[in-house]
Amino acid sequence: MANDSKKKEYRFDTKKLRAGYDPKEHNYAVSPPIYQTTSFDFRDVEHAKALFGLRELGNLYTRVGNPTVAVLEQRVAALDGASGAIALASGMAAISYTLLNVAEGGGRILTSPYLYGGSTDSFKKVYPKFGIHFDYAKNLENPEKLAEEIKPDTKAIYVESISNPSGVLLDIDAIAEVAHAHGIPLIVDNTVATPYLYNPIAHGADIVVYSATKGLTGHGNVIAGLVLESGKFNWQSDKFPHFSEKLYTLRDIHENNRSYLEVFPEFPFTARIRFNYLNYFGAALSPFDAYLVLIGLETLSERVAKQVKNAEILAEYLKNHKYVEWVRYPGLKESPYYELAKRDFPKGAGGLLAFGFKGTTAQREAFLDAVELFKYHVNIGDARSLIVNSPQTTHSELEPDEKKIADIPENLIRISAGLEDPEDLIADLEQAFEKAYV
Template identity: 75%
Template sequence: MSEETKKAAYRFDTQKVRAGYEPKDHKYAVSPPIYQTASYDFRDVENAKNLFSFKEQGFLYTRVGNPTVAVLEERVRVLEGAAAAIGVASGMAAISYTLLNLAEGGGRILTSPFLYGGSADSFKKIYPKFGIHFDIAKNLEHPEKLGEEIWPDTKAIYIESISNPNTVLLDLDAISKVAHEHGIPVVVDNTVATPYLYHPFAHGADIVVYSATKGLSGHGNLIAGLILESGTFDYKTEKFPQFSEKYYTLRDESGTYRSFPEVFPEAPFTARIRFNYLNYFGAALSPFDAYLSIVGLETLSERLSKQSENAHKLALYLSSNEKVEWVRYPALEESPYHQLYKRDFEKGAGGLLSFGFKGNEKQKEAFLNAIELFHYHVNIGDARSLIVNSPQTTHGELDDQEKAAADIPENLIRISAGLEDSDDLIADLEQAFQKAFSIN
């Protein structure tokens, strides 16, 4: 067995600590070094020629590639089972580069109503100015009818694997089948689930995006994003003419212009993002933030397991609380997504849940102000437990009609379970409920 074959056979928990890094290639440093450099010396003129003609792999300039960032990219690529990965400066950069790459020159994206508020707001506010329009799918939960919503200029379907904040689960296998019948890729934001809980590529996805700020890194101390591709979707079709464009900058040694699929046949999507969008729009992931993300990844399984366990215990407590109107968490048997959870999420449903506060607005504010152990802010996936009134904060960009479509009532409170003792978290919620409902 070759060394590469042996490494590929390692299981998830080994790969999250070891993939993408060889100490012998970095002065035998046990922890990946932070390559805090803007540029890199060429060995000689021949090396420079080879790098610029893509005959040889290496590093030119940290805006388009950096050794520390490359370790993160390769590690997540292996964990996700992707053909290639690219790190960028934020989750929103990952989303925007992906959608611009797909719908360059104009087109439509069929998307879910169950999305992070910032994503939804950007879809209506920014992209139409670039000729890209979004259709909110009505049949995502009835994929057999989804084809009726795909138009000739629809370039992709965009969904979240576990939605924020309602933890909606969708049948990605069925959605992907319909998308591929119509010649379009499926983009999945896998931020909440992470590759520990869910592998979108195994269910038919073509592109996966991450806010690595959240569960992937897990400590609330960096901003980062990732884009990964399956390597199986054919972009050399009339629907995606931009991928067949031949560029002077991709010319071979004889000067022949080439396209991205010709130069990067196994990963044309992320290569095109790296050398077009990342190169010229410039949302580069810093080496230091990449390093922090690498360190965070080393405990991904342990964190997500404990967070899923804590979230489930919190959901059960809230379900039996008379001051709570409803609870949304797929691991609960009464969840409409429980069967999909049992089929696709054998390791847990993640740390995100939401509930309906049964009191009035004044009592809800008193409840949030009384919280002592939870942190009150807008991040998710942190080692610390977080709580927030999503309709007024993370999804405050949505108008009443959009909130209704996304099933986000004004009394929704979102929890991102951390790593504390679940009994302490429950006790904190209990004392906050008592204080809130002591107010008339």
């Protein structure tokens, strides 16, 4: 839905609690109600005509829109400064609908090699069968040369603001300038950072995607995704003719066919996802799951601030450890991304870090089996601290050459810092190291 929370401009921590919700419109309920219904009654025949003709926005069928889900969409749009947002059933649905929407009919996406493994694997397995191909950029860290890699049929640039698992940071502002100079949008996956640490739209991004499963919700109890748009990109271009296509389903009261740009000028990208991809592919977020994300958002700042602090403490502990080969965390002074972290992430560079285990495969696996307080599984951004061997799990789909390009060595261990006492976390790692080297 469109972001209608601009009546009064509040700061971040107020928005995360209040944006997109007026209790007067929901029987004065303090917490957003869960509208657990498949569909909604029409006032009359004219109301039904207006809704189906998209001449009036409202609740028709929960697959394409629901009041609980709408509060979530408007709240996150307010946090990101977006003109529109759409909530979906998973982060992968957010990525796939975004890429299909931007490159419909075929084309190329210039992307980062530093991505979540599932994204990379889908890029080679799924999208080429739909005529969408991916080029892994060699100059993302040298944006002045990036233009050389943009081809005539390149439809977008796709990156992560903080990469999973290695914490690679990019100069998003400079990349956005290159993208816009060539008439293509910049898409940023902001899952690791969350809007608390980083606002991609303020740095030039046109589309932002989230796996709300992770830090946005923060409790490991829901699968959800979001797509947001800046409202600033010009989709009226020969590169994107599908946005100017006039459709019968968008006709006005005089039966004139209209385009998404005409009907939804402020948020055509997310509107097109809603009424094309969500409507017909159906990855709808349930009202109950939307409610869980909303509850998680209420503590976003407090959670992420503590996770950042714990990640910083763990990185400092690990960087001098005798059983650790290296540590990757953008907040470390030794990191090649430290200056970017200081410039673009004043609240911290996230709760994700990775280190190289110095030992044999058997010792590495014994270490993972020995942790007690850390939880060994593949989520990130949880209130609980998590640990995993990414090359063998979350990025196991990558072939050896792909891991090399992504700079993911086999001894990499990823930590997602939670909210526990950092001294307890350090003690847990220490006892696990000692057991692994017995």
